[in-house]
Amino acid sequence: xxxxxxxxxxxxxxxxxxxxxxxxxxxxxxxxxxxxxxxxxxxxxxxxxxxxxxxxxxxxxxxxxxxxxxxxxxxxxxxxxxxxxxxxxxxxxxxxxxxxxxxxxxxxxxxxxxxxxxxxxxxxxxxxxxxxxxxxxxxxxxxxxxxxxxxxxxxxxxxxxxxxxxxxxxxxxxxxxxxxxxxxxxxxxxxxxxxxxxxxxxxxxxxxxxxxxxxxxxxxxxxxxxxxxxxxxxxxxxxxxxxxxxxxxxxxxxxxxxxxxxxxxxxxxxxxxxxxxxxxxxxxxxxxxxxxxxxxxxxxxxxxxxxxxxxxxxxxxxxxxxxxxxxxxxxxxxxxxxxxxxxxxxxxxxxxxxxxxxxxxxxxxxxxxxxxxxxxxxxxxxxxxxxxxxxxxxxxxxxxxxxxxxxxxxxxxxxxxxxxxxxxxxxxxxxxxxxxxxxxxxxxxx
Amino acid sequence: xxxxxxxxxxxxxxxxxxxxxxxxxxxxxxxxxxxxxxxxxxxxxxxxxxxxxxxxxxxxxxxxxxxxxxxxxxxxxxxxxxxxxxxxxxxxxxxxxxxxxxxxxxxxxxxxxxxxxxxxxxxxxxxxxxxxxxxxxxxxxxxxxxxxxxxxxxxxxxxxxxxxxxxxxxxxxxxxxxxxxxxxxxxxxxxxxxxxxxxxxxxxxxxxxxxxxxxxxxxxxxxxxxxxxxxxxxxxxxxxxxxxxxxxxxxxxxxxxxxxxxxxxxxxxxxxxxxxxxxxxxxxxxxxxxxxxxxxxxxxxxxxxxxxxxxxxxxxxxxxxxxxxxxxxxxxxxxxxxxxxxxxxxxxxxxxxxxxxxxxxxxxxxxxxxxxxxxxxxxxxxxxxxxxxxxxxxxxxxxxxxxxxxxxxxxxxxxxxxxxxxxxxxxxxxxxxxxxxxxxxxxxxx
Numbered sequence: 001x002x003x004x005x006x007x008x009x010x011x012x013x014x015x016x017x018x019x020x021x022x023x024x025x026x027x028x029x030x031x032x033x034x035x036x037x038x039x040x041x042x043x044x045x046x047x048x049x050x051x052x053x054x055x056x057x058x059x060x061x062x063x064x065x066x067x068x069x070x071x072x073x074x075x076x077x078x079x080x081x082x083x084x085x086x087x088x089x090x091x092x093x094x095x096x097x098x099x100x101x102x103x104x105x106x107x108x109x110x111x112x113x114x115x116x117x118x119x120x121x122x123x124x125x126x127x128x129x130x131x132x133x134x135x136x137x138x139x140x141x142x143x144x145x146x147x148x149x150x151x152x153x154x155x156x157x158x159x160x161x162x163x164x165x166x167x168x169x170x171x172x173x174x175x176x177x178x179x180x181x182x183x184x185x186x187x188x189x190x191x192x193x194x195x196x197x198x199x200x201x202x203x204x205x206x207x208x209x210x211x212x213x214x215x216x217x218x219x220x221x222x223x224x225x226x227x228x229x230x231x232x233x234x235x236x237x238x239x240x241x242x243x244x245x246x247x248x249x250x251x252x253x254x255x256x257x258x259x260x261x262x263x264x265x266x267x268x269x270x271x272x273x274x275x276x277x278x279x280x281x282x283x284x285x286x287x288x289x290x291x292x293x294x295x296x297x298x299x300x301x302x303x304x305x306x307x308x309x310x311x312x313x314x315x316x317x318x319x320x321x322x323x324x325x326x327x328x329x330x331x332x333x334x335x336x337x338x339x340x341x342x343x344x345x346x347x348x349x350x351x352x353x354x355x356x357x358x359x360x361x362x363x364x365x366x367x368x369x370x371x372x373x374x375x376x377x378x379x380x381x382x383x384x385x386x387x388x389x390x391x392x393x394x395x396x397x398x399x400x401x402x403x404x405x406x407x408x409x410x411x412x413x414x415x416x417x418x419x420x421x422x423x424x425x426x427x428x429x430x431x432x433x434x435x436x437x438x439x440x441x442x443x444x445x446x
Numbered sequence: 447x448x449x450x451x452x453x454x455x456x457x458x459x460x461x462x463x464x465x466x467x468x469x470x471x472x473x474x475x476x477x478x479x480x481x482x483x484x485x486x487x488x489x490x491x492x493x494x495x496x497x498x499x500x501x502x503x504x505x506x507x508x509x510x511x512x513x514x515x516x517x518x519x520x521x522x523x524x525x526x527x528x529x530x531x532x533x534x535x536x537x538x539x540x541x542x543x544x545x546x547x548x549x550x551x552x553x554x555x556x557x558x559x560x561x562x563x564x565x566x567x568x569x570x571x572x573x574x575x576x577x578x579x580x581x582x583x584x585x586x587x588x589x590x591x592x593x594x595x596x597x598x599x600x601x602x603x604x605x606x607x608x609x610x611x612x613x614x615x616x617x618x619x620x621x622x623x624x625x626x627x628x629x630x631x632x633x634x635x636x637x638x639x640x641x642x643x644x645x646x647x648x649x650x651x652x653x654x655x656x657x658x659x660x661x662x663x664x665x666x667x668x669x670x671x672x673x674x675x676x677x678x679x680x681x682x683x684x685x686x687x688x689x690x691x692x693x694x695x696x697x698x699x700x701x702x703x704x705x706x707x708x709x710x711x712x713x714x715x716x717x718x719x720x721x722x723x724x725x726x727x728x729x730x731x732x733x734x735x736x737x738x739x740x741x742x743x744x745x746x747x748x749x750x751x752x753x754x755x756x757x758x759x760x761x762x763x764x765x766x767x768x769x770x771x772x773x774x775x776x777x778x779x780x781x782x783x784x785x786x787x788x789x790x791x792x793x794x795x796x797x798x799x800x801x802x803x804x805x806x807x808x809x810x811x812x813x814x815x816x817x818x819x820x821x822x823x824x825x826x827x828x829x830x831x832x833x834x835x836x837x838x839x840x841x842x843x844x845x846x847x848x849x850x851x852x853x854x855x856x857x858x859x860x861x862x863x864x865x866x867x868x869x870x871x872x873x874x875x876x877x878x879x880x881x882x883x884x885x886x887x888x889x890x891x892x
Contacts, residue, residue: 030753086755092651150754191656195754204717205538208866209767210637210837212741213734214721219742220676227673230666232791271650275660288659295658296665297757298748303765307476308596308641308800309532310767310839311743311866319749321655321756345678354754391656393756420654420757 001378004439007128012432015127016102018045019120019431022082023100023109029083030150035061038082042119042144049126051142056162058154061146065165068126068140074368074445075139077168079399080119080175081148084111085420092422105427112426114419118175118411119144121431125438137446141168143399148174151195151354152395159398170368171400172441173390173409177417178430179260184376184437185385187409188364191292192324193393194333194356198222200316200349206302209310219301222316225346229294229337234276236294238340244327248290253282255364255386261285262415269416288391293323322356323393330356360396361389366406368445375440376410379433384410392419410437447824450885453574458878461573462548464491465566465877468528469546469555475529476596481507484528488565488590495572497588502608504600507592511611514572514586520814520891521585523614525845526565526621527594530557531866538868551873558872560865564621564857565590567877571884583892587614589845594620597641597800598841605844616814617846618887619836619855623863624876625706630822630883631831633855634815635807637738638770639839640779643798644668646762652748655756665747668762671792675740675783680722682740684786690773694736699728701810701832707731708861715862734837739769768802769839776802806842807835812852814891821886822856825879830856838865856883 008015022045027038039055039062046053046066053066064082087097087110095101097110109116122142129136143165147153159166177185200218207215230236248256263280267273275284301316303309322333334353341349362369364386376384390409400407412434418424454461468491473484485501485508492499492512499512510528533543533556541547543556555562568588575582589611593599605612623631646664653661676682694702709726713719721730747762749755768779780799787795808815810832822830836855846853858880864870 030755031751086749086751088749088751088755089652149756193756195756202718205864205869206535206867207716208838208864209739209741209743210734210769210839212739212767213737213769213837214725214730215716215718216722217742219745220672223669223672223742223745224678226666226669232670270653270661272648272661276662279660284660288657291659293655293658295655295756295758296663296669296748296762297655297755298750298759299665299669299762300746300750302742302744303532303534304744304746304763305477305532305534308765308767309476309534309743309866310595310639310641312741313744316742316745317750319754321658321754323656323659391659392654393656418651418653420755421652423651 001440001443004128004132005436007132008432008435008439011128015124015435016428016431018124019117020100022116022120023112024098026098027083027146028086029061029147030086035146039064039146042082045123046142049123049130056158058158060154063146063158064142064144066142068136070136070139073138075141075168076445077141077143077171078122079171079173080115080142080144081146082119082144083146083149084114085149089422094423102428105429106425107428108423108425110424113175113413113417113424115175115411117413117426117431118434121412121434122438124435125442128435129439129442136442138442141165148394151193152357153355155395156398166399166403168405171405171407173396173407174394175411175413176409177413177415178433179385179415181382182380182433183382183385184380184410185387186372186376187387187390188369188407189361189389190359190394190396191389191391192328192330192357192359192397194322194324194330195354196320196334197352198225198318198320198349199352200225203314206314207312209312212312215312217312219313219316221346221349222301222318225341225349226318228344236292238336240336241333244329245292246326252388255388256285256289257282259285259387260385265415289387289389290325292325292328295321297321323391324359325389326359326361329358357393357395358397359389360401360407362406362408369406369408371444372408372441375444376437379437379440447886447889450574450578451882453578454878454881454885457574461570461881462874462877464570465563466546468562468566469558470544472544473529474532475507475593476532481592485510485592488528491569492588495569495576502604504604506600509592509604510588510590512588514582516582516585519584521587521614522891523587523589523617524568525617525619526561526588526590527592528565528590529592529595530560531595535868540869548874551875552871553874554869554871556870559621559859559863559870561621561857563859563872563877564880567858567880568884570881571888574881575885575888582888584888587611594840597639598803599801601841602844612845612849614851617851617853619842619853620840621857621859622855623859623861624879625831625861627828628826628879629828629831630826630856631833632818632822633833633836634810634853635835636805636840636842637835637837638774638776638803638805638843640768640770640776640802641800642766642780644671644764644766645796645798646671646794647760649760652760653758655758658758661758663758665759665762667792667795668747668764671787671790671795672764674790682738684782686782687779690775691738692772698834701834702731702735703728705731705833706831711861735833735835736771738771738774741767743767769837770805771835772805772807775804803839803841804843805835806847806853808852808854810834815852815854817890818854818887821890822883825883825886
């Protein structure tokens, strides 16, 4: 493997340039920006490495599919996405979110950590491996979708129409963290997600706020409705919300306890005095990994500009995401939420729900998963950091778990990568290190 | 008076043009737009009618003061403002809010009803009266401020520094409505106002919403805090909030009962099924005129754009206005609110309060007020519509009631003028009619 590692080091400027090229495309899926350019560039990269590549249309954004076929061997698939979150709030960025500037060891760009860095590390590893050894020792598939940041709306349809393309012995999930001691995070599951919008409607136009004495204010309706959803102890108050939540096994608890979580670092970085409910240690990790959430992503009504405006708003809206755990069912949660609102007298509050995703977990003892762990230990000289479930979300259940495909995620982010936030970034050195990790996994499977 | 009325009719195109000129200046005080131009134009209009005119600087926007001195006679003052509300949301306007377009009898412009129409009607009446009779039979003062729409922040200082300029036997307040049967609304008081902003703060930047499991969300803090302020029966829950609210006298109740309120018309216009709490008749009017409010003017946090963004916001803010009634004290309310939030565990929620204004009421039996009523009846042939308190607000307490100056407000708006909302408008015919009303009041005082 030293030959491959050296090749990677010798060509790191080129590999960094490839990543910058992709990061410079503002492929914000919720705003339909840069989709065509980004999908084309990913397809071109795959083709250049010799993959059979297709850009497969969906009713939304296309899926880029690449296949490197080597014969009757094990198949691993890489799941990634070429879309990114919106860069808003733009004023909080230190530099242009799509310039992919490098200062020192830091590459700053929307999408660099989530997950263009991981995607390009995989493509670069294929390149380096082939340059050194001529051909790949396993079959490799790339499934690169363009709607992950808007809930993978059309991936289920893709999966249904192309069951052959989805089949694999192991799926490597989109991304993960490299810790400051160079140990590698391996994620063996992911929370599910349900994204909804609540809307309260009042008059057909904004009114002078003198009318607040006699006309209902939808902002109050929304506030009252929201306040019934969760109490200040962070307990979700929707009836039966927790009914399907699985208990943690003893094995899971052991891995959870051994999992590192950088408490002090996180508090300091985000200027926090404490975590929610003053949690710390294993209870904190348990809440992060195994508990569902009910989060306000956005709320807006009336006047939000400078200074004052005395207005009675005509509408109020909130965007919420629920991070789900096994075996919660997003469709059922929508139903429970509707019943909850009705029961509390909020029949007037409308729910606009996106199609959700269930959570997924992989058995950490699966032989192929163990191989990935071994590769990580070889690259870093340290045991990997096992995370049983990524507290973020993704379509892992649909793409893998429903077919019994084990899944491990790793990537090139760091614990200050600011995914979904201003100044998203990765370390260039982690990116290079991540390319080596992918090469090591390919080798381990040979 | 027929001579003056005819002169007004013959010169109505000119008077309308004058109003359009003023409406075309976007004098949005909360955004510091068009202030210099608007104050200069008002001063020019006053000078052209022969008034001794000054533009008096304050630490905020200047006050335009005009004085028409006729000798040892009664003095009436006109209180108006040259500033307007922001035009936001701009996309809901049928035409440019500052084009002052006229279609049929309707002039649409931000500020046309509140209160540039009333201001110009007064200036035009002075013009017409002098053109016909040579000189005014009374002393007239104009006090035209530029910060009414942001709470008249610097008017108290102006009043303190220029007590002579404020003195008058009667003050005509900024505006009012002309009903479809041409009866004239006379407002003999106004609610007070307190405008505050609440802020909840979390991490020092937005975070990926996966962190919602372990990091406090300021949007939830704000929602929970707001939900403690008012119950769904519209009762404000701040301790002692109602303690100073005066009971309604029998005389006031009689006037209240005789007051017209266009229930059906209002419901239809704003697409409402019912008023708050299904109120109707006298209880509805009582709530509108005599009850204080606690209204959400705006609430915002996190992502409000198209589609979804999974974010844990770093901050949440709400703008609230309280309409106050005699004898509530805005400074005391801020104190009560602070105590309320602290008592409910929301010490972390910050309050940013603007200087408030107390409510004001004038005795409807005051002899000079009766004269205005008589003028209104002469112009319209109908008894005026007496409103004991304007459910909107203004600095009437500071400018008049604290000095014992009786106050009556009337103007050129209509019940669909959409003040503070998109498509603010007046009828051109009401504007001309309003000029006549001002002339009739001057005559009545002669």
